[in-house]
Amino acid sequence: MSEAIPSVRSDDFSAEAAIAAHEIKVRMTGNADLVTKPLLDRFLGDLHSEAARRKVPEVIVDVRPLEFMNSSCLKSFVSWIGTLEEADEHGRYRITFLSNPAMLWQKRSLHALSCFGADLVHVSSLDP
Amino acid sequence: MNAEAQKMDASGFNIELGLVPAGCFVSTVRRFVEEGLEKIIADHDLVYRISMAAHELLENASRYSSDRWVSLRLSADRPGDDGEGSAEITLRNESTPENLAHLQETVNEIAQAGDAMMKYQEMLRRSSRRRDGSGLGLIRIRAEGEMSVSVTIEGNQAQTIAKVDYRTGAAR
Numbered sequence: 390m391s392e393a394i395p396s397v398r399s400d401d402f403s404a405e406a407a408i409a410a411h412e413i414k415v416r417m418t419g420n421a422d423l424v425t426k427p428l429l430d431r432f433l434g435d436l437h438s439e440a441a442r443r444k445v446p447e448v449i450v451d452v453r454p455l456e457f458m459n460s461s462c463l464k465s466f467v468s469w470i471g472t473l474e475e476a477d478e479h480g481r482y483r484i485t486f487l488s489n490p491a492m493l494w495q496k497r498s499l500h501a502l503s504c505f506g507a508d509l510v511h512v513s514s515l516d517p
Numbered sequence: 518m519n520a521e522a523q524k525m526d527a528s529g530f531n532i533e534l535g536l537v538p539a540g541c542f543v544s545t546v547r548r549f550v551e552e553g554l555e556k557i558i559a560d561h562d563l564v565y566r567i568s569m570a571a572h573e574l575l576e577n578a579s580r581y582s583s584d585r586w587v588s589l590r591l592s593a594d595r596p597g598d599d600g601e602g603s604a605e606i607t608l609r610n611e612s613t614p615e616n617l618a619h620l621q622e623t624v625n626e627i628a629q630a631g632d633a634m635m636k637y638q639e640m641l642r643r644s645s646r647r648r649d650g651s652g653l654g655l656i657r658i659r660a661e662g663e664m665s666v667s668v669t670i671e672g673n674q675a676q677t678i679a680k681v682d683y684r685t686g687a688a689r
Contacts, residue, residue: 457572464647471642
């Protein structure tokens with residue numbers, strides 16, 4: 390848990406971050422839909438600020454337990470990646486998604502995000 | 518097969534719902550659709566694609582509905598012996614002339630795109646700069662869902678349809 394990146398939680402969704410020396414680990418669970426979007430935007434904003442401040446080389450986003458993500462929340466990730474692309478070289482970090490092959494939205498949507506983010510975004514498919 | 522068994526052996530999954538307001542029930546409906554489809558279609562990826570499309574269409578319709586009322590109709594075939602079938606999702610809602618014009622424009626743009634995945638990437642790029650809405654729901658249905666998307670506008674009412682013809686390995 391990190392005070393710099395406050396966890397967000399609703400009835401159906403949660404996101405929390407843990408900061409280590411060379412990376413920030415994020416775990417998201419539940420269901421990311423329209424109700425969740427304001428929480429997700431706030432969380433990703435705090436996450437980016439802290440990752441840039443600490444100059445971490447990598448942010449790992451574990452979405453394996455995340456049941457679904459709608460297009461509004463996908464847009465939140467697209468905006469995050471867009472912000473990262475615009476950062477100077479020293480403010481950039483790599484985003485690695487940990488995905489669960491059993492969650493079918495992840496295969497298709499994370500592939501789209503990895504194409505969009507090119508070298509900045511990677512997807513690792515792992516068992517939950 | 519006895520009469521009771523025939524009742525349980527549905528030839529398809531057909532639902533029609535009217536929702537007011539729809540916004541807070543979108544995920545509930547998606548889960549219901551997914552559970553219903555899983556009873557007739559063994560292909561989990563196809564089930565995901567159809568239920569994702571239902572979610573995106575319902576969310577779009579509820580967001581832009583001027584009177585908050587939204588109607589959803591879904592009809593999906595149990596795949597036949599050859600594995601063939603089709604599914605169609607129809608959303609109806611009223612909206613403002615501006616929103617309806619924008620909906621028509623978006624559907625036209627997607628329909629005219631030669632490569633759905635390239636158009637998806639283009640619209641992701643555009644979305645990253647948008648402040649209001651994602652503009653991604655319909656292209657996600659087309660690109661990730663591999664479904665066609667069309668719209669008919671009459672007066673202040675939109676009817677948006679997503680459709681897929683499928684050939685799966687086996688029925689449930």
